[in-house]
Amino acid sequence: MNRVFVLGNGESRKDIDIAGLKHLGPVYGCNGLYRDFSPNALIVVDGGMQHEVYSSGYCYENKCWFRSWTKLPEYAYEALSEKTDIKNEKGNSKEFVLNGTDPKQMEVLREHHIKLGTDQKTIDELLSKHQRWLTWTQDDMVNIIPKDYSGWSAGPIAVRIAIEEEQPDEVYLIGFDLGSPNELINNVYKDTDNYLSKDVAVTPSVNWINQHSKNFEKYPNIKFWKVNPAPLGTNGSSQFVEEWRNFDNVEYIEQENLHLVLDYAVFL
Numbered sequence: 001m002n003r004v005f006v007l008g009n010g011e012s013r014k015d016i017d018i019a020g021l022k023h024l025g026p027v028y029g030c031n032g033l034y035r036d037f038s039p040n041a042l043i044v045v046d047g048g049m050q051h052e053v054y055s056s057g058y059c060y061e062n063k064c065w066f067r068s069w070t071k072l073p074e075y076a077y078e079a080l081s082e083k084t085d086i087k088n089e090k091g092n093s094k095e096f097v098l099n100g101t102d103p104k105q106m107e108v109l110r111e112h113h114i115k116l117g118t119d120q121k122t123i124d125e126l127l128s129k130h131q132r133w134l135t136w137t138q139d140d141m142v143n144i145i146p147k148d149y150s151g152w153s154a155g156p157i158a159v160r161i162a163i164e165e166e167q168p169d170e171v172y173l174i175g176f177d178l179g180s181p182n183e184l185i186n187n188v189y190k191d192t193d194n195y196l197s198k199d200v201a202v203t204p205s206v207n208w209i210n211q212h213s214k215n216f217e218k219y220p221n222i223k224f225w226k227v228n229p230a231p232l233g234t235n236g237s238s239q240f241v242e243e244w245r246n247f248d249n250v251e252y253i254e255q256e257n258l259h260l261v262l263d264y265a266v267f268l
Contacts, residue, residue, distance in 0.1 A: 010177030012229040030154035047099035051133035093136035100132035156211035179236035
């Protein structure tokens with residue numbers, strides 16, 4: 001079977017030997033994963049994280065997919081630089097990308113999270129992360145995420161790109177917890193730059209569930225395995241997703257069985 005592994009950043013993946021996955025198939029991942037591991041492709045959608053990843057030099061030697069990443073010529077800098085909160089070093093760059101959120105978009109985001117039922121503390125912290133970033137660029141390995149996935153989160157986009165790039169028979173979804181054991185944020189990078197603090201409420205999963213559903217529907221001949229840390233119903237990270245009930249190409253597997261696949265290269 002032609003397999004691909006897509007990593008979310010839910011805390012359930014802490015016990016996964018992600019380096020060992022590369023022996024079984026391509027690995028795609030999102031956002032802060034680059035800090036610990038270099039996947040076959042890294043998908044990043046938020047302006048702050050894009051600026052962080054690019055400024056680290058990661059994109060010069062590793063394939064990335066960024067959203068709304070339009071390079072502008074050097075001469076446009078003076079007209080736009082005052083509207084920017086954060087910049088990286090220019091060096092000998094002749095182009096830059098201006099990214100971030102303007103005031104009107106901030107109000108749209110606020111209304112969106114109010115409709116989702118997000119608590120006020122979390123809304124305030126989320127909006128505090130939206131700034132304006134100016135990133136000077138060099139020759140790099142950045143690809144542009146298609147506009148077809150406008151508004152999608154990094155995880156479901158990573159799944160779609162992995163499918164289109166690798167043409168797999170099976171997709172393993174690892175670290176896509178879609179919930180939390182304690183109703184607080186569930187992310188391996190919480191309390192770090194460009195992520196929320198450990199005390200905010202768990203992120204609502206409705207958008208992730210809907211976007212994954214679109215992938216399942218578009219590719220009915222691909223088997224999708226959602227890898228859980230424990231048996232279904234054990235905790236908020238290992239729940240049966242009711243919205244996926246009618247997808248015959250979606251099944252659940254516990255991490256214990258995934259380890260057997262890694263150790264013995266067989267599927268049980």
